[in-house]
Amino acid sequence: MELWFTEDQTRDVRISCRVKKVLFSGRSQFQEVAVYDTDEYGRLLALDNIIQTNIWDEFIYHESLTHVGLNTHPNPKKVLLIGGGDGGSVREIVKHKEIEKIVHVEIDQMVIDVAKEFFPELSSGFSDPRVEIIVDDGIKHVQENKNTYDVIMVDSPDPIGPAVGLYGDEFYRNVAGALKEDGLLVAQTESPFFNRDLISRVNATMKNIFPVVRMFLGIVPTYPGGAWTFTVGSKKYDPLEVETDKLPDLNTKWYSPQMHRSVFTLPPIFRELVKE
Amino acid sequence: MELWFTEDQTRDVRISCRVKKVLFSGRSQFQEVAVYDTDEYGRLLALDNIIQTNIWDEFIYHESLTHVGLNTHPNPKKVLLIGGGDGGSVREIVKHKEIEKIVHVEIDQMVIDVAKEFFPELSSGFSDPRVEIIVDDGIKHVQENKNTYDVIMVDSPDPIGPAVGLYGDEFYRNVAGALKEDGLLVAQTESPFFNRDLISRVNATMKNIFPVVRMFLGIVPTYPGGAWTFTVGSKKYDPLEVETDKLPDLNTKWYSPQMHRSVFTLPPIFRELVKE
Numbered sequence: 001m002e003l004w005f006t007e008d009q010t011r012d013v014r015i016s017c018r019v020k021k022v023l024f025s026g027r028s029q030f031q032e033v034a035v036y037d038t039d040e041y042g043r044l045l046a047l048d049n050i051i052q053t054n055i056w057d058e059f060i061y062h063e064s065l066t067h068v069g070l071n072t073h074p075n076p077k078k079v080l081l082i083g084g085g086d087g088g089s090v091r092e093i094v095k096h097k098e099i100e101k102i103v104h105v106e107i108d109q110m111v112i113d114v115a116k117e118f119f120p121e122l123s124s125g126f127s128d129p130r131v132e133i134i135v136d137d138g139i140k141h142v143q144e145n146k147n148t149y150d151v152i153m154v155d156s157p158d159p160i161g162p163a164v165g166l167y168g169d170e171f172y173r174n175v176a177g178a179l180k181e182d183g184l185l186v187a188q189t190e191s192p193f194f195n196r197d198l199i200s201r202v203n204a205t206m207k208n209i210f211p212v213v214r215m216f217l218g219i220v221p222t223y224p225g226g227a228w229t230f231t232v233g234s235k236k237y238d239p240l241e242v243e244t245d246k247l248p249d250l251n252t253k254w255y256s257p258q259m260h261r262s263v264f265t266l267p268p269i270f271r272e273l274v275k276e
Numbered sequence: 277m278e279l280w281f282t283e284d285q286t287r288d289v290r291i292s293c294r295v296k297k298v299l300f301s302g303r304s305q306f307q308e309v310a311v312y313d314t315d316e317y318g319r320l321l322a323l324d325n326i327i328q329t330n331i332w333d334e335f336i337y338h339e340s341l342t343h344v345g346l347n348t349h350p351n352p353k354k355v356l357l358i359g360g361g362d363g364g365s366v367r368e369i370v371k372h373k374e375i376e377k378i379v380h381v382e383i384d385q386m387v388i389d390v391a392k393e394f395f396p397e398l399s400s401g402f403s404d405p406r407v408e409i410i411v412d413d414g415i416k417h418v419q420e421n422k423n424t425y426d427v428i429m430v431d432s433p434d435p436i437g438p439a440v441g442l443y444g445d446e447f448y449r450n451v452a453g454a455l456k457e458d459g460l461l462v463a464q465t466e467s468p469f470f471n472r473d474l475i476s477r478v479n480a481t482m483k484n485i486f487p488v489v490r491m492f493l494g495i496v497p498t499y500p501g502g503a504w505t506f507t508v509g510s511k512k513y514d515p516l517e518v519e520t521d522k523l524p525d526l527n528t529k530w531y532s533p534q535m536h537r538s539v540f541t542l543p544p545i546f547r548e549l550v551k552e
Contacts, residue, residue: 004290011294012315014280018288039288057469060543193333193497219495219503221469226502227495253545262541267336269529 005036005044007051009224010194015051017041023118028110030162035118041222043118045086047111047157051222053086055121061188062088062122063255064218064230064263069151069186070096071247071260072232072239076150077101080178082138082166084155085111087123093153094128095250102131103149105138107162139165142178149179154187159198167198169205172233176209184234189215192270193225203274206233214239215274216263218254229270240264281312281320283327285500286470291327293317299394304386306438311394317498319394321362323387323433327498329362331397337464338364338398339531340494340506340539345427345462346372347523347536348508348515352426353377356454358414358442360431361387363399369429370401371526378407379425381414383438415441418454425455430463435474443474445481448509452485460510465491468546469501479550482509490515491550492539494530505546516540 003019017038024035034046042055053061066089070076078101081089085106093102106112112133115123125131134141142152152175156166165171166187175185189195189202199215206213210233220228232239244257266276279295293314300311310322318331329337342365346352354377357365361382369378382388388409391399401407410417418428428451432442441447442463451461465471465478475491482489486509496504508515520533542552 010316013294013317014290014292016290016292040286041289059545221501221503225497227497254543256544258541259543262538265534265538267530267535268532269335 005038005046007046007049013224015222017044024114026110028108030108033108033110033114035114045111045114045119048160050158052157053088053119053122054222055119057221058086058088058122059252060218060254061220061223061228062092063252064216064228065089065153065155065186065188066092067250067252067255068216068230068239068260068263069153069184069232070099072234072237072242073151073182073184074237078149079103079151079153080105080141080149082141082152082154083107083157084153085115086119087112087115087126089153089155090125090128090131091122092125092250094125094130100130102128103134104131105134105136105141107135107137109135139171139174142171142174145178147177147180150183152179152183152185154185156188158190159195167202169208172205172209176233176235179235182236184232184237185210186230186232189229189231191223191225192217192227192229192273196273199229199273202231206231210234212236212238213274214264215266215270217266217270218263281314281322283322283325289500291498293320300390302386304384306384309384309386309390311390321387321390321395324436326434328433329364329395329398330498331395333497334362334364334398335528336494336530337496337504338368339528340492340504341365341429341431341462341464342368343526343528343531344492344506344515344536344539345429345460345508346375348510348513348518349427349458349460350513354425355379355427355429356381356417356425358417358428358430359383359433360429362391362395363388363402365429365431366404366407367398367401368526370404370406376406378404379410380407381410381412381417383411383413385411415447415450418447418450421454423453423456426459428455428459428461430461432464434466435471443478445484448481448485452509452511455511458512460488460508460513461486462506462508465505465507467499467501468493468503468505468549472549475505475549478507482507486510488512488514489550490540491542491546493542493546494539
């Protein structure tokens with residue numbers, strides 16, 4: 001039997017991977033949820049037929065989204081994660097011992113359930129007593145919780161359908177409102193090859209709200225184009241001014257004190273997106 | 277009509293792109309040569325059904341292979357390029373005005389002919405009077421030309437079939453012999469995700485031959501895994517000791533003086549490949 005999962009990465013490019021077994025397939029209130037056991041990537045989570053995460057390369061995305069911001073803030077006590085129901089980001093966040101409270105707002109209960117059942121390597125952090133999971137809309141949560149968080153991380157899906165609101169001016173203003181006066185935001189901001197207009201718009205929007213805005217890069221082989229961007233919006237602390245030689249060892253495979261700085265070095269073709 | 281080109285990137289992963297038109301298809305003495313006009317990537321060259329280059333992302337690979345090494349050597353006068361018959365590397369090499377002679381050894385005349393006809397954006401450097409094209413085996417050329425070159429660049433295909441010899445101990449020793457006493461080599465060394473054993477072996481082999489060995493990274497969306505490695509083997513000059521603020525502007529889209537340094541910063545999962 002030849003079973004293949006195929007994602008349309010763009011209208012004209014597809015990635016396919018061989019599937020050993022379909023482990024789960026369901027439709028939640030929000031999206032189609034599927035878990036495949038694949039030969040190359042191990043277990044893989046697809047939402048609306050788009051690869052969200054997989055055992056093989058997930059660490060790069062999750063370490064990037066979390067440690068850069070958490071190590072930029074000198075004393076993060078209360079943090080918020082929006083999205084990322086697979087648990088990979090929570091697993092990285094709980095490595096920071098100085099954090100007292102981790103609020104995780106995920107809109108889709110089915111993603112959390114699937115993560116607990118099929119991705120124990122990712123969802124292991126859910127059992128940390130500092131983690132509170134709230135099944136709700138992150139957009140609403142930041143509207144309703146003012147001046148509350150030190151660091152907010154946005155682990156959003158692609159800007160399609162309901163997730164469009166996670167890339168807009170109003171959302172970032174509400175995030176800024178939910179942050180304390182020295183708080184900072186880190187958001188995944190899509191592909192620097194395929195989402196160039198979005199990145200430029202998000203960057204300009206954030207610069208209207210935050211005094212410090214910095215884009216950095218990761219590599220996610222299973223995302224379109226391989227390169228991936230993340231953007232920091234900060235009220236006070238600059239990720240480039242961190243004393244990286246004092247950073248703790250977080251048992252990471254992608255992030256490191258050296259990487260903390262170098263991921264912000266952008267090639268000219270990406271610098272032009274953020275007018276640096 | 278739906279026409280798609282599909283490459284098996286590994287046994288279990290495929291990339292496909294929509295094709296507007298098949299511009300060329302032939303078989304040379306060495307390989308199957310095809311040129312497609314694609315919707316996403318523009319014109320694309322495939323050898324034995326593996327994407328070699330395309331108009332859309334070629335600059336990253338070609339700028340990486342050439343400028344890091346040429347800017348590490350303080351005075352490159354005579355340089356050798358092995359492989360890379362598409363011309364993209366030559367186009368970047370000729371930007372270095374201090375070079376007096378560029379020997380380009382490509383084994384397959386058909387690749388050169390196809391580049392001239394279908395890839396004028398890549399092959400434009402062939403007309404530079406400093407360029408001499410020799411249709412021959414690069415392995416033989418470095419055996420026969422001792423103590424000749426300041427910089428040698430190896431733009432090799434994947435380590436399959438006849439190209440296996442471009443990754444072996446004997447080849448690197450002959451390259452070292454073809455270099456002058458302060459010369460240096462830059463070779464593309466495949467994917468840090470999918471060719472990990474090869475990279476470790478090549479790195480160890482080079483360290484037996486060259487006092488300075490450094491691996492660096494690029495991102496090539498159309499190559500397996502997105503991330504790509506290049507390795508410098510140098511008799512004297514260290515790419516990390518270059519005074520990057522004195523480097524000339526080379527009208528590049530990927531390489532820059534800042535990137536010259538940061539591409540050598542490896543995440544832990546790649547550092548372990550080279551025991552750094």
